[in-house]
Amino acid sequence: MTVVHSYRQPGTVLTDHRFSVPLDHACPDGERIELYGREVVATGKDPESLPWLLYLEGLLYLEGGPGFGARRFVGRQAWLERALQDYRVLLLDQRGTGRSTPVNRQTLPLRGTPAQQADHLAHFRADSIVRDAEAIRPGLTGGAPWTVLGQSFGGFCAVRYLSSAPEGLTAALITGGLPSLTATADEVYRAAFPRIESKNRAHYARYPMDAERARRIAAHLAERPAELPGGHVLTVEAFQSLGILLGGGDGSHQLHYLLEDAFVPTPAGPALSDAFLEGARALLSFAGHPLYALVHEAIYAQDPAAPTAWAAERVRADHPRFDARKALAGDEPLLFTGETIHPWHFTTDPALAPLRETADLLAARTGWQPLYDPERLAANEVPVAAAVYHDDMYVDTADSLRTARAVRGLRTWVTDEFEHDGLRAGGPRVLDRLLALVHDDA
CATH class of the missing domain: 3.40.50.1820 (Alpha/Beta hydrolase fold, catalytic domain)
Structure with missing residues (x-):
C-alpha cells in the first residue's frame, strides 16, 4: 500500500x-x-x-x-x-x-x-x-x-x-x-424485458405526447442514422437504448426533456437538433465505462458449460414489441430498452468498436465458475x-x-x-x- x-x-x-x-x-x-x-x-x-x-x-x-x-x-x-x-x-x-x-x-x-x-x-x-x-x-x-x-x-x-x-x-x-x-443471463433478461416494458408504459402515461415524439425520431433515424461528432452513430436501436434512463428516480423526466427538443427547422426541412444529438451521445457513450459493456453479461455467468452468447440480444427476439421497425409499421408505441448490451453497441460506439472481436469471444466463453x-x-x-x-x-x-x-x-x-x-x-x-x-x- x-x-x-x-x-x-x-x-x-x-x-x-x-x-x-x-x-x-x-x-x-x-x-x-x-x-x-x-x-x-x-x-x-x-x-x-x-x-x-x-x-x-x-x-x-x-x-x-x-x-x-x-x-x-x-x-x-x-x-x-x-x-x-x-x-x-x-x-x-x-x-x-x-x-x-x-x-x-x-x-x-x-x-x-x-x-x-x-x-x-x-x-x-x-x-x-x-x-x-x-x-x-x-x-x-x-x-x-x-x-x-x-x-x-x-x-x-x-x-x-x-x-x-x-x-x-x-x-x-x-x-x-x-x-x-442461480439465474442464468437468459433468465435474467427474460425477467427484465417485461419490467422494461412496464416502465415504458408508465412513461407514456405520464407524458403521452412523447409517444408521437419517439415514433417521429425513430422514423427519422430508420431512414437516416445520425453521425455524431467523434464517430458515434445514432441508429434506431441506439435511440431505443435511451430507455436506460427509465430506471432512475428522475429518469422519465430527463427522457421527456430530451425528446421535446429533438427537432429544429432547417432550409432542408426538420432535422434532429444539435442539442438533442449531443444529449443522446452523452447518455449513450461508453467512453467512460467500456468495461460495463464488455463484461456486463459475464456477471451473470455461473454455469461452466454455458456461454452467455449475447443473451440480451437473443431474449429480445422473443419480445417483438421491442422491434422498432415493427412498431413503426403499426400503431404501437415505440418501446425503449433498458440495461441490455447488444452486438450493435460495438459498431455504433467508437469507444467499443475496436473491441468487437474481444466482446464476441467473451460472449462465447465457457468455464465461468459459480459466484x-x-x-x-x-x-x-x-x-x-x-x-x-x-x-x-x-x-x-x-x-x-x-x-x-x-x-x-x-x-x-x-x-x-x-x-x-x-x-x-x-x-x-x-x-x-x-x-x-x-x-x-x-
Missing part, C-alpha cells in the same frame, strides 16, 4: 491510496495490477479511532452494472454525510475502472490479440473484486474486518464477499443489488441489511427477495419510495435505515 496524497475538501480530509494486487489471485506470483482508493474522513475526527467502511459501486445515477469507478464526491455529499458520522470510508475504484489500471480501447491492445484480451477480461468479475478487497484490507485495517456498502453491482460483490470471505466483514449493507444466486455459495449464505453470521426497491427496473425484485430469504439473518427494507438510484436520491436516509437494521435499532 502506498499513500500518494492527502488533502482537504469542505468538511472532509481525503487521502489517496494505491495498492498492488495480482491480476489473477490464483497466481499470486504472476502479473500485478494497481488499484486506487480514496479514503474520506470527516474533518476533526481521528481516523485511527474509526472503523472502516468499504464502498463498492455500480453506477448510481442511471443504472447498475460493472465497470464504474467510485463516485467523485465533493465534501459530504449524499450518503457520505451519514457514513462519515461513524466511519472512515474507502471509495475503491474496482479493478479496470477509474484510476485502477483502467481497461479501455486504448489499453486493451497492450494485452495482445482479441483472444488474449478476452482472457484478461475474465479476471474482472465479482470474485476477483472481492479477492482485491481482501488483499488490501489487512494493510488498511490492521487485519480488522470492515463494513461493506454495495450499490447495485456493488451489492452483487457484497453477496460474493459473504459467500467467500465473510471473516473480512463486520456487516454488509446492500442497496438495489441483491442478485439471484455465490448458497450453503455458506444459509449459515451466514454477518449482519446484513438490504434496500430492495419494489419496482426496480434493473434488478428483479422477486429474485432479490428470494436471495434475501436464502441468506441467514438478512434484513430487508422493501420500498417503493425510490427507484434503483435510491442511495443517491435519498442517500443519508437510506444509509441510516440500513445501519439501523444491522444494529437492531429498527
Whole structure:
C-alpha cells in the first residue's frame, strides 16, 4: 500500500491510496495490477479511532452494472454525510475502472490479440473484486474486518464477499443489488424485458405526447442514422437504448426533456437538433465505462458449460414489441430498452468498436465458475441489511427477495419510495435505515 496524497475538501480530509494486487489471485506470483482508493474522513475526527467502511459501486445515477469507478464526491455529499458520522470510508475504484489500471480501447491492445484480451477480461468479475478487497484490507485495517456498502453491482460483490470471505466483514449493507444466486443471463433478461416494458408504459402515461415524439425520431433515424461528432452513430436501436434512463428516480423526466427538443427547422426541412444529438451521445457513450459493456453479461455467468452468447440480444427476439421497425409499421408505441448490451453497441460506439472481436469471444466463453455459495449464505453470521426497491427496473425484485430469504439473518427494507438510484436520491436516509437494521435499532 502506498499513500500518494492527502488533502482537504469542505468538511472532509481525503487521502489517496494505491495498492498492488495480482491480476489473477490464483497466481499470486504472476502479473500485478494497481488499484486506487480514496479514503474520506470527516474533518476533526481521528481516523485511527474509526472503523472502516468499504464502498463498492455500480453506477448510481442511471443504472447498475460493472465497470464504474467510485463516485467523485465533493465534501459530504449524499450518503457520505451519514457514513462519515461513524466511519472512515474507502471509495475503491474496482479493478479496470477509474484510476485502477483502467481497461479501455486504448489499453486493451497492450494485452495482445482479441483472444488474449478476452482472457484478461475474465479476471474482472465479482470474485476477483472481492479477492482485491481482501488483499488490501489487512494493510488498511490492521487485519480488522470492515463494513461493506454495495450499490447495485456493488451489492452483487457484497453477496460474493459473504459467500467467500465473510471473516473480512463486520456487516454488509446492500442497496438495489441483491442478485439471484442461480439465474442464468437468459433468465435474467427474460425477467427484465417485461419490467422494461412496464416502465415504458408508465412513461407514456405520464407524458403521452412523447409517444408521437419517439415514433417521429425513430422514423427519422430508420431512414437516416445520425453521425455524431467523434464517430458515434445514432441508429434506431441506439435511440431505443435511451430507455436506460427509465430506471432512475428522475429518469422519465430527463427522457421527456430530451425528446421535446429533438427537432429544429432547417432550409432542408426538420432535422434532429444539435442539442438533442449531443444529449443522446452523452447518455449513450461508453467512453467512460467500456468495461460495463464488455463484461456486463459475464456477471451473470455461473454455469461452466454455458456461454452467455449475447443473451440480451437473443431474449429480445422473443419480445417483438421491442422491434422498432415493427412498431413503426403499426400503431404501437415505440418501446425503449433498458440495461441490455447488444452486438450493435460495438459498431455504433467508437469507444467499443475496436473491441468487437474481444466482446464476441467473451460472449462465447465457457468455464465461468459459480459466484455465490448458497450453503455458506444459509449459515451466514454477518449482519446484513438490504434496500430492495419494489419496482426496480434493473434488478428483479422477486429474485432479490428470494436471495434475501436464502441468506441467514438478512434484513430487508422493501420500498417503493425510490427507484434503483435510491442511495443517491435519498442517500443519508437510506444509509441510516440500513445501519439501523444491522444494529437492531429498527
